[in-house]
């Protein structure tokens with residue numbers, strides 16, 4: 001607050017003006033401040049300060065005398081954010097092999113929710129590359145902001161996914177398993193990476209020479225049935241239904 005109640009030395013006043021970034025005072029000191037002329041400096045500074053004190057005092061009196069103004073706790077908390085957005089933030093963690101359709105589902109899901117007026121944000125392995133742990137932390141922040149965070153990462157190890165789950169409050173982590181067989185992912189091979197992995201040109205490729213540990217307790221399993229796994233839109237609707245039924249899309 002810009003208010004001083006005790007008499008100060010000119011140096012203190014000068015510092016006070018500097019800290020307060022008071023334009024008028026600083027201009028004065030820029031013009032004359034090179035000379036060690038503190039008594040001369042004191043007068044205009046004090047005049048400015050007195051004016052400030054008077055103004056601040058008047059304002060304080062007005063506030064004190066007003067019957068209408070009360071001091072409010074201004075807490076924009078979780079509930080306030082939920083009410084604003086009409087949704088509850090969470091992390092939808094889509095896991096599965098490369099080529100299983102994680103990114104495609106994330107887009108369809110984000111679009112489906114957007115059309116319902118829900119705020120989402122996609123964390124894709126391709127746009128966040130700082131290691132699984134920090135991705136979990138980022139996702140957690142989004143969820144705390146009451147955004148529906150859609151994370152799509154292979155995240156092949158149960159231990160790592162469990163660590164991310166543990167970061168979130170109960171119900172805040174919704175694991176979606178793209179249960180698509182390796183043969184289908186490999187046949188799709190949109191980036192040609194399986195071919196390179198099979199040729200030994202990429203080492204430690206998930207599903208080829210590095211394991212993928214399927215979830216044991218995923219909230220949603222999108223299973224491939226025969227040749228069909230459902231269109232991205234149908235899969236997204238399945239996830240949205242889960243959210244609707246459990247009250248994530250209302251407050």
Ligand SMILES: Nc1ncnc2c1ncn2[C@@H]1O[C@H](COP(=O)(O)OS(=O)(=O)O)[C@@H](OP(=O)(O)O)[C@H]1O
Nearest residue numbers: 097098099125152153154155156191203204205206
């Ligand atoms: N060794 C190896 N194994 C699997 N995938 C590999 C590998 N090297 C690069 N890629 C490509 O990088 C993408 C993996 O990114 P992710 O962040 O989703 O993976 S992880 O969660 O960190 O395991 C993954 O993207 P998606 O195909 O979209 O899943 C691959 O294209």
Ligand SMILES: Nc1ncnc2c1ncn2[C@@H]1O[C@H](COP(=O)(O)OP(=O)(O)O)[C@@H](O)[C@H]1O
Nearest residue numbers: 097098099100101102103104188190230231232
């Ligand atoms: N539900 C689906 N049905 C058929 N093909 C799909 C489906 N979802 C994704 N695909 C196709 O599979 C390939 C890999 O999808 P992508 O979303 O990039 O997978 P990931 O992010 O898991 O690597 C793409 O060519 C995409 O068009």
